[in-house]
Amino acid sequence: MKKIIAAALVAVFVTISASSANAEYYVKKGDTMAKIAKQFNMSLADLISLNPHIENPNKIDVNDYIIVRTKDQKKRDLVDYARSLQSVTAYKYGGNNPPYSTDCSGWTQHIYKKFGVNLPRVSSEQARTGQPMTFKQLQLGDLMFFSTRADKVITHVGIYIGNDLWISNLNEEKDVQILSTWGTWCQKYFLWGARHNL
Structure with missing residues (x-):
């Protein structure tokens, strides 16, 4: 019963997070990618x-969501x-x-590069970048680092997405998932976060 309630709460948080997203544009009648790019002062290739x-x-349809760049909300x-890649990215170690x-670090490297931050390829090296953050200090867009090893060498990385949720390219069974930061795995293996200026 507790698992069902926890899953329902995560679903509610994900819905709230999705509905407040400012970088999503929903296609209207007559829209084309070129028109949307022009509306948001983007190049078509970037869009x-x-x-x-x-x-x-x-071929885009009315109500399709399109990720755009806003002027002042780069972390959003x-x-x-990152959220839009849930149906796109497949986990492959070393891919x-x-x-x-x-994998998880190739995924975060790719995402951050899209927003002007060049991260190293592997999570243990990414963990040495940015400004270190504690769990309580995490803010939208911060990297989150984890270790499942006794020696605490970093083995995983994800991104904090607000509302006590984080997103990551988890493994071959789950691919990209949104999870609660209060989940057992996160609480057990989280070490620190890192903040980058976008």
């Missing part, structure tokens, strides 16, 4: 690259882009074809 979930950029843009096929 297409931020929307790998759109299989054919020449980054989080919205170098982001956003389609990669």
Whole structure:
């Protein structure tokens, strides 16, 4: 029963997070990718690259969601882009074809690069970048680092998305998932976060 309630709460938080996303634009009648790019002062190539979930950029439907860049909310843009990859990215350890096929650190490296931050390739090196943050200090867009090893060497990385939730390209069974920061695994293995200026 507790698991069902916890799953329902996460679903509510995810819905709240999704509805408050400012970097998502919903297609209206008559829209094209070119028109949307112009509306948000983006290049068409950039808009297409931020929307790998759109299989054919020449065919978009009313109410499709499109990830755009806002002028003053880059961390929200980054989080919205990460969320859009839930149906796009497949986990592959050591994979170098982001956003389609990669592991947790290749995924975060790809996302941050889209927003002007060059991260190292592996999570243990990414953990040495940015400004260190405690669990209580986490803010939207911060990296989160974990270790499942006794020696505390970093083994996993994700992104804090607000509302006590985080997102990560987890493993071959789950791919990209949104989870509660209060979940057992997160609480047991989280070590620290890192903040980058976007």
